Amino acid sequence: MSAFERYVDWVVRHRIFVVIAMLAVTSFWASQLPTLRVEIDPDANLPQDHPYIQALKTLERTFGEKNLIVIGIFPKDGTIYTPAFLAKLQRITRRIGEVPGLIRSTYLSIAAPLVKAIEGDGETLLVRPVLEGSPTTPGEIAEVRRRLHVNPFYLGTLVAADDSAAAIIANFKLSPEMPGYPEVQHRLTQVLSEENDGTFDAYFGGTVALNAGLAHITERTVRLFPVALLIIALLHYEAFRTV
Numbered sequence: 001m002s003a004f005e006r007y008v009d010w011v012v013r014h015r016i017f018v019v020i021a022m023l024a025v026t027s028f029w030a031s032q033l034p035t036l037r038v039e040i041d042p043d044a045n046l047p048q049d050h051p052y053i054q055a056l057k058t059l060e061r062t063f064g065e066k067n068l069i070v071i072g073i074f075p076k077d078g079t080i081y082t083p084a085f086l087a088k089l090q091r092i093t094r095r096i097g098e099v100p101g102l103i104r105s106t107y108l109s110i111a112a113p114l115v116k117a118i119e120g121d122g123e124t125l126l127v128r129p130v131l132e133g134s135p136t137t138p139g140e141i142a143e144v145r146r147r148l149h150v151n152p153f154y155l156g157t158l159v160a161a162d163d164s165a166a167a168i169i170a171n172f173k174l175s176p177e178m179p180g181y182p183e184v185q186h187r188l189t190q191v192l193s194e195e196n197d198g199t200f201d202a203y204f205g206g207t208v209a210l211n212a213g214l215a216h217i218t219e220r221t222v223r224l225f226p227v228a229l230l231i232i233a234l235l236h237y238e239a240f241r242t243v
Contacts (some may be wrong), residue, residue, distance in 0.1 A: 001117070015141070028120035028231075034098070036222065041050060045058075046137065049169065052160055063106070066102050066171065066207070067171055067172045067173065067181070067184070067207055067208050068169070068170075068171050068204040068206040068207050068208065069169075069170055069172070069184070069185075069188065069204060069205070069207070069208035069209055070167055070169050070204070070205045070206045070209075071096075071167065071168040071170075071192070071203070071204055071205075072165050072166075072167050072203045072204075072205070072229060073089065073092070073165060073166050073167070073168070073200050073201075073202050074164060074200055074201045074202075074203070075164075075165075075199060075200050076198075076199055076200060076201065077199070079163035079164060080159060080160075080165065080166045081141050081142075081144065081145050081163060082140065082141070083134075083135060083136045085166075085199070085200065086111075086131065086134075086135055086141070086144065086197065087134060088195060088197075088199070088200065089109065089110070089111050089131075089166055090111040090131065090134070092147045092168065092191060092192065093109040093111035093112055093168060093197050094111075095167060095191045095195070096170060096188060096191055097112070099172075099178075099184075099187050099188065100174055100175060100177045100178050100193070101172040101173045101174065101175050101177070101178040101184070102170055102171075103170075103171040103172065103173055106169075106170075106171045107169070107170050107171075108157075108158060108167075108168070108169040108170075109158065109166070109167070109168040109169070110131050110144075110148065110154070110158050110159060110166060111128045111131045112168075113129065113131070115130050115131075115154070115158065116128060116129060116130065117129070117147035117148070117150065117151055118132045118151060119147075119150050119151070128147070130144065130148055130151075131144055138241075145163070156212065157169075172184050172208065180215065181208050181211040181212040181215060182212045182215045182216065184208050184212070185204065185208055186212075187223055189202070189204075
């Protein structure tokens with residue numbers, strides 16, 4: 001008798017014990033399912049003492065570009081150069097600026113304090129905010145557009161070259177108040193929803209949006225796991241039953 005035959009013979013002769021043991025092991029691991037949690041965080045999954053990770057940490061401390069999110073805001077009618085849209089962009093920029101964990105040194109929007117229009121006037125170098133005050137007149141709106149276009153590095157980054165959209169670029173540091181990407185995404189989505197009066201569309205991109213989406217998909221997978229387990233059990237029962 002081969003080793004496999006002896007194993008099968010032992011299982012058949014002790015079938016009650018084997019079934020009870022399998023049920024006990026299954027019950028133990030099933031009891032641990034409620035402790036599972038979705039975590040889409042590289043810091044929790046990668047070896048923090050690895051040289052590559054240490055280098056990444058140094059870059060993060062220096063430039064703060066790890067948890068990036070880009071928000072594209074598209075007016076439904078016309079261009080971004082209207083009093084209503086610019087006022088809306090200012091409010092959204094201000095409210096996102098109040099979100100916990102925001103790294104202010106890298107926060108960019110044409111309504112953000114860091115974004116300046118730099119140009120020469122004879123022997124004078126003028127450094128002014130791109131968007132000052134609350135522009136309402138055609139002349140004030142035209143001045144905002146002029147300041148952007150004399151600083152072409154803003155075109156294609158903070159505003160679309162065809163004036164059809166504006167962008168907000170932000171980086172966040174995770175904290176107990178904002179422990180994960182879904183929380184950051186939820187807070188920003190809430191701001192956009194409260195400010196959206198139906199005159200614009202908003203879209204999210206970047207690391208935060210991607211990982212928040214992955215977390216949402218993973219949570220759905222966890223909910224579907226019991227259904228998949230039941231289907232597998234039924235298939236096994238149908239395939240291997242003896243009666």
